Amino acid sequence: MGIAHRKVSKKIRFVDGQGNPIVNKKVSVKQTNHEFLFGCGAFDFMPYVQNGDEEHKKITDSWLEIFNYATLPFYWGNFEPEEGKPNTDILMKTAQYINSKGARVKGHPLCWHTVCADWLMKYDNATILQKQLERIDREVKGFKGVIDMWDVINEVVIMPIFDKYDNAITRICKEKGRVGLIKEVFERAHADNPDAVLLLNDFNTSINYEILIDGCLNAGVPISAIGIQSHQHQGYWGKEKLEEVLDRFSHFGLPIHFTENTLISGDIMPAHIVDLNDWQVDEWPSTPEGEQRQAKEIEEMYRILFEHPLVEAITTWDFKDGAWLKAPSGFLRLDNSKKPSFDMLKKLVKEEWWTDTEITTDENGWANVEAFKGDYELSCDGKAASAKLIDDKEIVVTL
DSSP states (O other): OOSGGGEEEEEEEEEOTTSOBOOSOEEEEEEEEESSEEEEEOTTHHHHHHHOOHHHHHHHHHHHTTOSEEEEEOOHHHHOSSTTOOOHHHHHHHHHHHHHTTOEEEEEOSBOSTTOOGGGGGSOHHHHHHHHHHHHHHHHHHTTTTOOEEEEEEOTTTGGGOOSSOOHHHHHHHHHOHHHHHHHHHHHHHHHOTTSEEEEEESOOSHHHHHHHHHHHHTTOOOOEEEEEEEOTTOOOHHHHHHHHHHHHHTTOOOEEEEEEEOOSSOOOOTTOSSGGGOOOSOOOOOHHHHHHHHHHHHHHHHHHHHSTTEEEEEESOSBTTSSTTOSOSSBOTTSOBOHHHHHHHHIIIIITOOEEEEEOOTTSEEEEEEESEEEEEEETTEEEEEEEOSSOOEEEEO
């Protein structure tokens, strides 16, 4: 398949401030960001923005060496543990800080049956739904321009049959049906921010998720992208399964985001565990052999996904070991040292799939450039301009 679709082949005309062509000059072409979204969970930015401590500065600075796309937590039970008192301020400040570093932010999630707000349980279903929609209004409108991408609703395949504990969202999903609830929350989010990227997200990659997506699209649900979780605590899917999943979910023609990816660098979780949350251990160490395996598997997976034309984003869930289930799932060890997977992915994202080159203008100021799609700084003789190179259309740049 190759990665030619990740590049532009572009003619650029360079002119000076008076509109005269810049003739027979060398122009530096330096990439500053990718169009492709290389993402990672960014929960560690919150304590850094709050406290400014050195440990979290080191973690977040390392994060910014690779990634341009952050996922921040909007779990309703944590975001608004007491009705009417949301933790908006810290999420807003964190998202703004991440934006200032050149990274986009996604909020996760607006509606989910897990980590739900317990105070919803005192209401009837009609009121629960109304409060869910009001919650969407508040977040999507309130964060517009700072966060314009949302996992609107999470893990709906299991939602109406979820039986680990009673919760408000499962109640309304049972009543309205999967597609009915999805349509309500998506239409509200879309009305609140028509330009937002809105994802349906699930860990279930079976035909059940395909059927659900098909039902949603037939019902006119404004899904921007399909979210696929790939927590692989029980072992790497491998090339064959990865390509099979991509093939099945590609027929919808929608962009695909791998929203929650995990590959571990320690012992694999036993296969008999059905719900990953049931695996509770005192410690789960990273090993040298596991770290080599993790780096190799992440490289293969990222290469396969980067080649696929519908994949727009890949998010690794844990940046640092021990974040979820105490798993050795990050790019950093518990002591904040970098694993082989960090160095490998940085080399891919910032070297192999990155453009830093020099071109020469002709007698009319034109020059051709082949470059990975993204943001650039173009400079010549001490003068510079920023440009977005994402298609093959000719452009004129003033230096």
